[in-house]
Amino acid sequence: MKVNYAGTVSISTLDWTGKSVVTIFFRGCPLRCPYCQNHPYLEGPELVELDFVKEQIKKSKPFVSAVVFSGGEPLMQEAVVPLAEFAKDLGLAVGVHTNGCYPERAAELVGRKLVDKFFIDVKAPLDDPELYGKVAGWEAYKRVGSAVKKPPEEITTAITKTIEVADASGLELELRTTAFRGFIGNEKEISQIAAWISEHIENREVTYVLQQGIPEHSLQEELREIRVLEREELLELGKIAKGFLGNIRIRTKEEGEEVV
Template identity: 40%
Template sequence: MSDTGLVIAGLTPFSTVDWPGKLAAVVFLQGCPWNCGYCQNFAIIDPKAPAQVPESELWSLLERRAGLLDGVVFSGGEPTRQPALLEAARRTKRLGFQVGLHTGGAYPRRLAALLAQNLVDWIGLDVKALPENYPRVVGLGQTQPATATPAKSSAPTAKLRLSIPPLNKAGQSAWESLDMVVGAYREGTLANYEVRITVSPGHDLDDTNPETLVPLAEALRQHGVQTLAVQQARPDGTRPEFASRYELPGVRDFAADLTAAASRVKSLGFQHFTYRGV
């Protein structure tokens, strides 16, 4: 089976947590246009890094797991950054698997193409902030190589279109994608979705925190979101400077503040609400 051109940073053969209610393989695609401080996959942000997993390994896995897995989740990084995602999703569905997608909504045109061609069954959409606050949350607006050194790989390096959306358009792109997801679900062209908000310790303006959570959730409700998950940022796999926040005094107070804020969000009337604390 020929390759589609995906640049794969990692492959999890079996997961019960990346697609709620489904047994899925998870494909982590290399590269992201954003640089969020709490990112648990910061080592795969660099869009110029080579593949760590040969694409043939993915297709071999799916051929062996036919009938044993419900679907495949394309994650990242930002999976919609890679043009080959559409053909990979198409091939995945031809093999009999459902397709899930983890995305921050950075590339609404590519998301629109996936939805228009019925290539995705479920979307986990990370909404990071109100539109005007995105420049602070998503960082530099251009990727920088991570400090972690990836393992050597014999996988071929595919040529990618290294497009970086302007930082000041990040919020616009994300919320355009949000409206697209909600609209597709209402129209019946998307089977299901989950909007996620990740909340960080501290009250820095560069992250969503308990104080900003409720206004953000209220805005999502006004945009028609019915399924929302609030999750506490975890230190595992993050940059050392972010992980060190969990060693500072006041983290216990943060957890209590977040629990209280999540309770207020739950009262806003979402049809499905999930709270994921540490």
Template identity: 70%
Template sequence: MKVNYAGTVPLSTVDWKGRAAVTIFFRGCPLRCPYCQNHPYLQGFNPVELEFVEEQIKESTLFVSAVVFSGGEPLMQKAIVPLAEFAREIGLAIGIHTNGCYPEMANELVKRELVDKFFIDIKAPLDDPKLYDKVTGFGELEAVKKTPEQITASVIKTLEIADSCDLEMELRTTLIRDFIGSREEIASIAAWISKHMKNKELTYVLQQGIPEHSLQENLRDLRVLEREELYELGKIAKSFLENVKIRTRESGDEVISDSV
């Protein structure tokens, strides 16, 4: 079996906070988020044998306790199942970074008990398909015959699957000034999570987007949201949810406390 491979980080402490992990990046993604920082991985085909990627994972086992599959979008690839099986066989915890567009594959991993933590992007309010379409750049992909409503329905289904099992879950939204992340948008996302997700232990993270690395050139000159601005937005999310963090380049992860 072939893997559309992008690269490996043999030892990462940022892709799964609290764990040392080997991170495998895949090529390919159905979205074209204008602010995407991993845009070199969005397209192209770099086929390698499954055994090559397994060896990449195996070489890190002395130093890590987990593997994280990222991208791109890892759930696009059928190889994710045998790779997760391999990771399980050698005793690694399994984390999946996903945009939520492939609920069937998420369900397959859950059924086979091949995932320990989901990291799911909520790009924009899920009850606003038009805005979700804008923020994901989905309308730019003429070959993909999906409506904005189908996109958000897939993300919601993935969230329901992750919520149906006793797994760790991190939901996150990347914020870009004047593009996504207004007070109203954060309140809408957090309220949706509070209303629809049964797992009250999940963590919601507001991530500081770095515009200078964006796929879309006209975003690269935008001023990055400052730590203090994200903290204020985190306080809005905290009014709906138990566990909220902000993630910034300057301060890393910060918990929004109950005393705010």
């Protein structure tokens, strides 16, 4: 089995709060978010053997307690299942960073007890498919063959199902939104997202994280000159979300991760 592979961070303390992990990046994603930071991973094959990626995990095993699959979109690839199985056999916890577009694969990992935590992007209010489509790059990239193929309504439906799978599993769950000045993450939108989470999530321990978007790394050139949201602005958005949910955090370049 081949893996469309983007790279490995052998030891990371940023991808799972409180854990030292090895992070495996997969290539490919069905979305084209204009502010995407990992856009070099979106296109093109870089196929390697499954055993090559297993070896990357094995080399880090003495120094980490978990593996995180990220991307790109890891749940696009069938290989994530045997890799998760390999990691569990090594005694490692497994975390998955996902955009939520592949609920069936998320359910497979849950059903086979191959995942310990989901980190799911909630890019915009899930009850506003039009806005979600904008943030996911629907309008700009819908005619690009390898980009977004599903209409926004199907995207939000799939993400909702993935969140339901993760919520029902009883596993750790982190939902996160990247806030980007003038594009997504104003007070109204954060209120909508936090209210939706509060109404739809049974797990009251769910963590909701507001992430500081970094304009200069954006996929879309027009966004690269936008002024970054300051820590204090993100903190105020976090306080708005706190009106709906108990466990709120912000992530900024200035201070890293903070509890609101």
